[in-house]
Amino acid sequence: MESVASAPGKTILFGEHAVVYNQPAIAAAVDKRAIVTIKDNPKGVTTFRSDDLGFEAELDTRKKTYKLIKGKPGIIRYVLEILNKWHDEHTPIDVKLSLNIPIGSGLGSSAAVTVATLAALYNYTGFPFNKRVLANEAHKIEQSVQGMASPLDTAVSTFGGLVYLSREKEISKFNTDIKSNFVIGYTNKKGNTGQIVKSVKFLKNKHPRILDSIIKTIGKATDEAKDALMTDNNSKLGELMNINQGLLDSLGINTYELSRMIYTARGNGAIGAKITGAGGGGSILALVPKNAEKVFNALKVEDNALIAKITQKGALAKVRE
Structure with a gap:
């Protein structure tokens, strides 16, 4: 069995920094995506690899450790956190990431990878979920890795479109389409x-x-x-x-x-x-x-x-x- 999931990157249109002080923000999903494929690994070890980022690693999902085979670790922390928390059986799997979102460019690559990996793993394990659950759990993963994280990035990657974060920290998607x-x-x-x-x-x-x-x-x-x-x-x-x-x-x-x-x-x-x-x-x-x-x-x-x-x-x- 093979489970495939994808999620878009994001851009902040308005509200940077002010959102920290209970002001609203607007973010939008962009047409650049993270694609994660999960399948059984007959080699008896869990691997995480990405040709786009030029890295490969072997993961111990129980101990939350990894052995880097090539490349730089970077985004691996998010994937390892997800597998440690949600891959209950810890059976050997192969996780492959394709990414056309530039890393470190402010386009929400970590949120997109987190959302896509969670969705792919949920499907792989048969865990029932909806997008609200997905956005909430993805935000928790980002918080665990980063120490603090806004729910905005993972909400945009989950729901797509334009998302408004209110002064009361309520997230809503508004239905309009920017053609420019x-x-x-x-x-x-x-x-x-x-x-x-x-x-x-x-x-x-x-x-x-x-x-x-x-x-x-x-x-x-x-x-x-x-x-x-x-x-x-x-x-x-x-x-x-x-x-x-x-x-x-x-x-x-x-x-x-x-x-x-x-x-x-x-x-x-x-x-x-x-x-x-x-x-x-x-x-x-x-x-x-x-x-x-x-x-x-x-x-x-x-x-x-x-x-x-x-x-x-x-x-x-x-x-x-």
Whole structure:
């Protein structure tokens, strides 16, 4: 028997950092996916491998340890946590990962891998589940590995489409379809999310009256963006992205590389461009209703880029006999 599941990556449209302080956020699933295949392994050992990432490892799912055969461990911690918790029989299996989401680019690769692996394992073991269970358990796995994690990433990877996280931490999917392309630019310089969150907190404690106002304004921009998305108002959405970027800049999370990509995108046709994710490195998101290739090519001169669309397809799973 072979179980196959996939889940999309994500991008944060609005609400970075402010969401930590009980402000809303909007995220969207993108058409780049993690695909996980699980099948019996007759060799008597559990293996985890990925040709896309160039690694292979043998896993001891009971002890939650591994022997690295080649490559870098990285994402293996999430898979090992899942198998330790949910593969009750600990029978030898082969876990294969295909991934077209760049690692460390702020596109939710760990959430996509976590959701896809859980869904594939649930199917493989015959565990009955629905998407709400899947999203909840995937969030618990991310928390175990990272120490702290927002439920937003795993919710987007599970349900697909556009997801709104309210001030009360309630997650809801809203039914609208963005037909415009997004271009995502990302650098080889990776930001440390934990350190960046701490630096924003330090600044907030140092200048509470100013920073409280900025954070609440980011929340208001997120609410306005939700209205723009619901009414398919691309012009307003682009303006709000640029406003949001100015507010994020004031939090001290920007870098030269991110700023360069933002202005390159705007200068080549993007109607809105901003950091997506924690900042300090990582990615920018550009809204490009027309000529996405022009923005893509301009970003590729000095950095990395990909063209993405919002996808309504969340986690998908099936069993092959």
